[in-house]
Amino acid sequence: MCGARPHAGCHKPYTCIRINQTMNILDKLKQNQILLSDGAWGTLLQAKGIKPGDCPELWNITHKNDVLDIAQSYFLAGSDIIETNSFGGNRIKLTQYGLEDRVYELNEAAAAISRKVAGNERHVAGSMGPTGKMLLMGDVTENELYETFREQAIALEKGGADIIIIETMSAIDEASLAVKASRENTKCTIIVTMTFSSDMNGEYRTMMGVSPEEMTISMKDAGAHIIGSNCGNGIEDMIGIVKAIRKTDDKIPVIIQANAGIPELIDGITVFRESPEMMASFVPELIKAGANIIGGCCGTTPAHIREMAKVLGR
Numbered sequence: 001m002c003g004a005r006p007h008a009g010c011h012k013p014y015t016c017i018r019i020n021q022t023m024n025i026l027d028k029l030k031q032n033q034i035l036l037s038d039g040a041w042g043t044l045l046q047a048k049g050i051k052p053g054d055c056p057e058l059w060n061i062t063h064k065n066d067v068l069d070i071a072q073s074y075f076l077a078g079s080d081i082i083e084t085n086s087f088g089g090n091r092i093k094l095t096q097y098g099l100e101d102r103v104y105e106l107n108e109a110a111a112a113i114s115r116k117v118a119g120n121e122r123h124v125a126g127s128m129g130p131t132g133k134m135l136l137m138g139d140v141t142e143n144e145l146y147e148t149f150r151e152q153a154i155a156l157e158k159g160g161a162d163i164i165i166i167e168t169m170s171a172i173d174e175a176s177l178a179v180k181a182s183r184e185n186t187k188c189t190i191i192v193t194m195t196f197s198s199d200m201n202g203e204y205r206t207m208m209g210v211s212p213e214e215m216t217i218s219m220k221d222a223g224a225h226i227i228g229s230n231c232g233n234g235i236e237d238m239i240g241i242v243k244a245i246r247k248t249d250d251k252i253p254v255i256i257q258a259n260a261g262i263p264e265l266i267d268g269i270t271v272f273r274e275s276p277e278m279m280a281s282f283v284p285e286l287i288k289a290g291a292n293i294i295g296g297c298c299g300t301t302p303a304h305i306r307e308m309a310k311v312l313g314r
């Protein structure tokens with residue numbers, strides 16, 4: 001149904017498809033807008049009672065209102081981009097739960113939930129995480145990886161995602177295949193982020209030894225529209241990563257989704273110590289370094305996003 005004001009050529013508002021769709025995120029970035037993504041989903045699912053060993057993506061069907069509630073909390077916090085509960089929703093991961101026949105259903109549902117909350121003005125980023133299989137080790141073939149990501153990306157777009165966000169990547173080959181599979185089979189804007197940590201010399205590398213500079217070149221080659229980093233670091237360490245990316249490319253939009261600090265295990269419970277105020281205080285410096293989209297990863301909550309929104313003057 002057409003929810004917009006009547007527009008030219010629209011005589012049957014009950015049948016026409018709303019044409020006033022969300023402005024493309026790349027156009028917003030071209031206007032130098034700084035955009036806010038959302039924060040952690042896993043952390044909030046745990047707060048809602050998900051247990052270790054439960055399949056988070058199955059909650060898109062069995063606990064739909066809880067998942068909707070998480071998306072809603074980020075909408076209210078001011079996120080311009082709402083992600084989806086589909087990080088582990090690829091066929092290889094879902095096979096571990098015996099859910100390989102439900103890949104399409106679970107991803108489509110994930111995107112539909114976030115789109116219901118986001119409406120047409122804000123963006124839905126379909127989350128795709130690593131498969132856990134390594135090409136290097138011969139665990140999987142390139143074709144299998146491509147097909148795995150293609151299947152997930154198509155379902156996320158069908159459910160309403162206008163962005164695919166490929167996250168927490170550490171290997172160039174897997175990330176490139178995910179970018180290509182999404183770019184070649186959907187109309188979505190493609191974001192890819194890798195997870196870095198700093199070595200003894202203060203250089204940033206992924207678990208597979210990839211530097212931010214190498215990521216920038218290879219992910220642009222693969223066809224990514226937006227690149228960046230998520231997870232692995234608190235927000236302060238992300239500044240050096242943005243600078244490293246900007247040394248290689250001063251144009252491509254950069255997204256940063258930091259953890260609320262490095263996780264600490266206290267009495268068997270994982271604790272993230274960076275407060276909303278502390279994280280938000282680094283936002284101006286991240287923007288100055290060249291970040292265009294800022295959100296959070298593990299341990300961040302709607303309170304973190306709200307505080308970042310305040311710093312952005314919203």
Ligand SMILES: [Zn+2]
Pocket residue numbers: 230231232259297298
């Ligand atoms: Zn994380």
